[in-house]
Amino acid sequence: MNASMHEQLAELLRADPDHECEGVGKDKVCVKIVAMAELPTRFGDFHIVAFENNKDGKEHIAITRGDVIGATDVPVRLHSECLTGDVMGSLRCDCRDQLEAALKMIGGLERGMVLYLRQEGRGIGLLNKIRAYSLQDQGLDTVQANHALGFRDDERDYAVAAHMLMSLKIKSVKLITNNPKKIQQLVDYGITVSDRIEHIMPSNEHNRFYLETKAAKSGHLLDFNGRERFVEQDDLPIIEDRRMNGNL
Ligand SMILES: [Zn+2]
Numbered sequence: 001m002n003a004s005m006h007e008q009l010a011e012l013l014r015a016d017p018d019h020e021c022e023g024v025g026k027d028k029v030c031v032k033i034v035a036m037a038e039l040p041t042r043f044g045d046f047h048i049v050a051f052e053n054n055k056d057g058k059e060h061i062a063i064t065r066g067d068v069i070g071a072t073d074v075p076v077r078l079h080s081e082c083l084t085g086d087v088m089g090s091l092r093c094d095c096r097d098q099l100e101a102a103l104k105m106i107g108g109l110e111r112g113m114v115l116y117l118r119q120e121g122r123g124i125g126l127l128n129k130i131r132a133y134s135l136q137d138q139g140l141d142t143v144q145a146n147h148a149l150g151f152r153d154d155e156r157d158y159a160v161a162a163h164m165l166m167s168l169k170i171k172s173v174k175l176i177t178n179n180p181k182k183i184q185q186l187v188d189y190g191i192t193v194s195d196r197i198e199h200i201m202p203s204n205e206h207n208r209f210y211l212e213t214k215a216a217k218s219g220h221l222l223d224f225n226g227r228e229r230f231v232e233q234d235d236l237p238i239i240e241d242r243r244m245n246g247n248l
């Protein structure tokens, strides 16, 4: 890992150790950089930058590759935490596939980053997500399950992501997404999105049915038993070697 990136991160950390600003978005979220370190991974060499939300104490992570501080046109992937998918390999969603595809892509680039956002279960939290899974097991669909728990269909918000990009002095990003709404949210929060990079998912025999169903059904994902799945990452997949017409 190059020394300059380490130096630049250390300088950011030193320059504004008690950062506090008026915040971003309707909830006026503010995050500050707390620590950073090198992070060699199976997908390549990265830095990991830890952020803390000054208001709710939530911890967020940027996995960065190459010189990104103050850079333009940085390839960026926003990933919302999914403990069951990312860590346990749950097949109720495709979060882990999306995360691994992003890390593999960025690991092969000169620079880029994944922002790992702690908004588990579309923002309702882990316990409520499991409650929603349970209701789905009993026959409710994914929207009904969320409503039954008193939540909107989707509580995700990218204000934290926008602030993290500002904290790292990113001048413009190439967002890795198949979802134009994600771009719009970032732009609304003041981020310059110079381009979009398609997020293409490699499929395998285990996830092919899931990915193709998700790509084709646009938000209404049915499993083998006809139950609706909980779509946690809001990007419809574009499947390697099997591009679907009409899919972004
Ligand atoms: Zn702030």
Ligand SMILES: [Zn+2]
Pocket: 082, 084, 085, 086, 092, 093, 094, 095, 096, 232, 233
């Ligand atoms: Zn998931």
